[in-house]
Amino acid sequence: MTAHEQRAYDVVIVGGGHNGLVAAAYLARAGRSVLVLERLANTGGAAVSTRPFAGVDARLSRYSYLVSLLPRKIVRDLGLDFRVRARTVSSYTPAERDGRPIGLLVGGGEQRTREAFARLTGSDREYLAWQRFYGMTGRVAERVFPTLTEPLPTREELRRRVDDDEAWRTLFEEPVGVAIEDRFDDDLVRGVVLTDALIGTFADAHDPSLKQNRCFLYHVIGGGTGAWDVPVGGMGALTDALAAAAREAGAVLATGHEAVRIDTDGRTAEITHRTADGEGVTAARHVLVGASPRELAALTGDTPPAPAEGAQLKVNMLLERLPRLRDSSVDPREAFSGTFHIAEGYEQLAAAHAQAASGVLPAAPPSEIYCHSLTDPTILGPDLAERGWQTLTLFGLHTPARLFERDNDAVREELLSATLAQLDAHLAEPLADCLATDADGRPCIEAKTPLDLERDLRLPGGNIFHRELSWPYAHQDTGRWGVETRHANVLLCGAGAVRGGGVSGVPGHNAAMAVLEAGEDRTA
Numbered sequence: 001m002t003a004h005e006q007r008a009y010d011v012v013i014v015g016g017g018h019n020g021l022v023a024a025a026y027l028a029r030a031g032r033s034v035l036v037l038e039r040l041a042n043t044g045g046a047a048v049s050t051r052p053f054a055g056v057d058a059r060l061s062r063y064s065y066l067v068s069l070l071p072r073k074i075v076r077d078l079g080l081d082f083r084v085r086a087r088t089v090s091s092y093t094p095a096e097r098d099g100r101p102i103g104l105l106v107g108g109g110e111q112r113t114r115e116a117f118a119r120l121t122g123s124d125r126e127y128l129a130w131q132r133f134y135g136m137t138g139r140v141a142e143r144v145f146p147t148l149t150e151p152l153p154t155r156e157e158l159r160r161r162v163d164d165d166e167a168w169r170t171l172f173e174e175p176v177g178v179a180i181e182d183r184f185d186d187d188l189v190r191g192v193v194l195t196d197a198l199i200g201t202f203a204d205a206h207d208p209s210l211k212q213n214r215c216f217l218y219h220v221i222g223g224g225t226g227a228w229d230v231p232v233g234g235m236g237a238l239t240d241a242l243a244a245a246a247r248e249a250g251a252v253l254a255t256g257h258e259a260v261r262i263d264t265d266g267r268t269a270e271i272t273h274r275t276a277d278g279e280g281v282t283a284a285r286h287v288l289v290g291a292s293p294r295e296l297a298a299l300t301g302d303t304p305p306a307p308a309e310g311a312q313l314k315v316n317m318l319l320e321r322l323p324r325l326r327d328s329s330v331d332p333r334e335a336f337s338g339t340f341h342i343a344e345g346y347e348q349l350a351a352a353h354a355q356a357a358s359g360v361l362p363a364a365p366p367s368e369i370y371c372h373s374l375t376d377p378t379i380l381g382p383d384l385a386e387r388g389w390q391t392l393t394l395f396g397l398h399t400p401a402r403l404f405e406r407d408n409d410a411v412r413e414e415l416l417s418a419t420l421a422q423l424d425a426h427l428a429e430p431l432a433d434c435l436a437t438d439a440d441g442r443p444c445i446e447a448k449t450p451l452d453l454e455r456d457l458r459l460p461g462g463n464i465f466h467r468e469l470s471w472p473y474a475h476q477d478t479g480r481w482g483v484e485t486r487h488a489n490v491l492l493c494g495a496g497a498v499r500g501g502g503v504s505g506v507p508g509h510n511a512a513m514a515v516l517e518a519g520e521d522r523t524a
Contacts, residue, residue: 006252008283009033011515012271014259014299015290015494017045021242021253022508023288023493023515025078028249030516035282036251037273039258039458043243045290046457046464047503049236049379052446053318055439057381058391060316061235061372063448063457064464065393068222068229069504070238071149080241084229085375089338094327094426095120095188095345101326101426104188107338121186129183133193134226136167141221144472148499148506149513152474152482172471176213177205180346190346195339195368195397196220200464200501202311202400204353205346214469218501228339230375235503242505262287262299266488286518288483288511290494292466295458300487310450310462311356313367313396313415318436318444322371322390324428336371336392343422344368344397352398361403361411365419367396389436394419401450401461408451416447466496474498483511491515 011027013020016038028034042048046063067084075082089107096102097120105116117127143161147153153161162168170179176197184190194205197216205212220226231238243253260279261272269287273280289296297304322332343352343364352362373380373391380389396419404411424430436444450462460466470482478484482498483491493511494500500507 006033006035006282009035010284011035011286011288012037012269012282012284013288013290013493014262014271015045016040016043016243016253016255017290017494018047018239018242018503018505019494019500019508020045020288020290021239021246022074022078022505023290023512024246024251024253025242025249026509026512027515028246028251029078030512032515034246034251035284036246036253037257037259037271038253038255041255043253043255044236044239046459047235047239049234052316053436053438053444054442056318056384056436056444058318058384058389059234059236059379060318060391061231061393062316063314063453064235064503065372066228066370067231067235067238067503068227069148069218069502069506071145071504071506071509072223073149074505074509078242078245080238080245082238082241083232085232086227086229087338087370087375089334091192091339091341092330092335093188093192093341093344094325094335103325103327103330103335104192105330105334106192108334117189120188126184126186126189130189133179133183134220136164136170137220137226139164140167140171141226142224144217145221145224148472148504149509151480152472152478152498155471155473155475158473171213171217175206175208175210176216180205187346191344191349192341194346194349195341195344195366198349198397199395200310200312201469202309202353202356202398204350211468214471217472218469230372232376232378234372234376234379238503259299262289262490264300264487264490269489285489286515287490288493288515289490290508291458292460292494293492293496294460294467296485296490296492296496300490302486305467308460308463308467309401310453310459310464311398311400312450312462312464313365313394313399313412313419314448314453315394315396315416315419316446317392317394319390319392319434320436321388321434323431323434326426326428328428333374336369336390337374338370340369342367342369342419342426349398356398356400356403359403361415361418362398363418364422365396365415366398367394367419367422369394369423399449401454404449404451408449412447412449412452415449464495465501466494469501470498472499479514480517481510481514483507483514
C-alpha cells in the first residue's frame with residue numbers, strides 16, 4: 001500500500017528515524033492505523049549503517065554509533081531482534097609526562113584501573129575521587145533513567161526521586177566545572193570527566209546556562225548505569241529491527257514521501273506530502289513529527305524556535321591495521337576498544353572552546369575515537385575481518401557550525417588534518433600508513449561537519465539533539481509527556497522533545513503513550 005491508496009489514518013508520523021519507528025510500532029501494535037512519511041529513500045534517519053567506501057564490504061554506523069539511552073523496556077515491548085555488547089575498556093587517554101609517553105586506561109578490572117591512575121598521578125587520590133564521583137552519578141542514574149518513559153515528573157518530584165542533595169546540587173544546580181575542580185586535581189583526569197558534558201554541546205565547563213550539565217546528565221544516566229554499549233550489526237541493526245516491528249504490526253512505511261504542510265484544527269489534520277510523482281494529502285486524527293521543532297514550525301506555519309547550532313566533527317575510517325602507540329604499556333586493541341581521548345585535557349578543552357567562540361578553529365582540536373569492529377566484527381565482511389581490518393569512528397568537539405560557513409569544504413579539510421595531527425602525536429606510526437583504500441584507490445576516510453549534517457539529515461545547524469537539551473522534568477508548557485505542542489493533535493516524537501536527544505526511542509515511546517492516553521475512536 002502507498003500513501004495514496006488510503007486517504008485517512010489514525011496517526012501519520014512525519015519522519016522515519018528511530019523515534020518515528022518506535023512510535024509507529026507501539027501505535028500499530030495497539031491497533032491504530034499508522035502511516036510513516038519518510039523523505040529519504042530509506043528509514044532510519046541518523047541511526048543507519050552504510051557502506052561509505054566504494055567496493056569495500058564494511059557497514060559503518062555513519063552518524064550515531066553507540067547505545068546507552070535506549071531503554072530495555074522498548075526492546076522488550078516491541079520484541080526487537082537487537083543486541084548490544086559491553087566494551088571491556090571504558091576509555092584510554094594518552095599523555096606525555098616528564099618527556100615520556102603515558103596514558104590513563106579506565107577498564108579491564110578495578111585493580112588495573114587503580115594502578116593506571118596511580119601510574120599517571122603518583123597516588124590513589126584521583127582514583128578514589130573518581131570512584132566517589134561516579135558512584136554518585138550511578139545512584140542518580142538508577143533513579144532518573146526509569147522516569148524517562150513515565151509522564152514528566154515535576155522538578156520537585158525528580159529531586160525527591162534523586163534523594164541526594166549533594167548530587168542534585170552538583171548535577172542540576174551549579175556548573176559541572178565546579179564539581180570537577182573541587183573533586184579532581186589532575187588536568188587529564190578533569191578533562192576525561194568533562195568530555196561527557198560536551199558531546200554535541202558547545203559550552204564551557206562553567207557556562208551559566210548549565211547546558212553542559214544537561215548534556216552530562218544524559219551521558220551518565222543511560223540504562224540506569226551510564227554504560228555506552230556497541231550495537232551488534234551497527235546502528236542500522238536497530239532501525240532495521242524497528243522498521244520490521246512497525247511493518248509486522250501493520251504500519252505503512254512510505255519512503256520517498258516528504259511532508260510539506262500540516263493543517264490542523266486540533267481534532268483532525270491534513271498532511272500534504274510530495275513524491276517524485278506529485279503531491280498527495282492524507283487525513284489523520286493525530287500527527288507525530290520526528291523532525292526538529294524548527295521543521296515542525298515550517299510545516300504548521302508557526303513561529304520557529306531560536307536557531308540551533310551543532311558543534312561536532314564526525315569522521316569514519318577503515319584501517320588495514322590499528323596503529324602502534326607511543327605508550328607501549330597498552331595494547332592498541334585495548335586502547336581503541338574504549339573511548340580514546342585526544343587533546344581532551346581540562347585546560348585544552350577550555351582553550352579549544354575559547355578559540356572556537358572567538359571564531360577560529362581550535363589549534364589542538366579535541367576529539368575521541370573508538371573501534372566498533374573490535375567489539376563487534378560482524379560489521380566487516382569475512383575477508384576483511386580475517387585480514388585484521390578495523391573501523392575507527394572519531395567525534396570531534398568544539399567545532400560549532402559558524403566556523404564552517406565561510407567555506408565548508410576547505411574548513412572541513414583543515415580541521416580534519418589538525419585533528420589527525422593531534423592523534424598522530426600519540427602514535428608510533430602515522431595513521432595515514434594504516435588507512436585502507438577503496439576500490440578507486442582513495443583512502444577510506446570521510447568527515448561530516450555540522451553543515452553536512454544539516455544538508456544530509458536536516459538537523460538544524462547540524463545539532464544532533466535538534467535543539468538544546470532540556471532537563472528531564474516538567475517546566476512551562478512541556479505538557480504531560482514532554483511531546484505536546486500548541487496544537488492538541490500534533491506531537492513531537494523526535495530528539496527535540498523533552499527527554500529527547502541521542503539514540504533512545506524515548507520521545508517515540510512517549511508520543512505513542514500520549515496518543516493512546518487520548519483514546520479517541522479510531523479512523524480505520
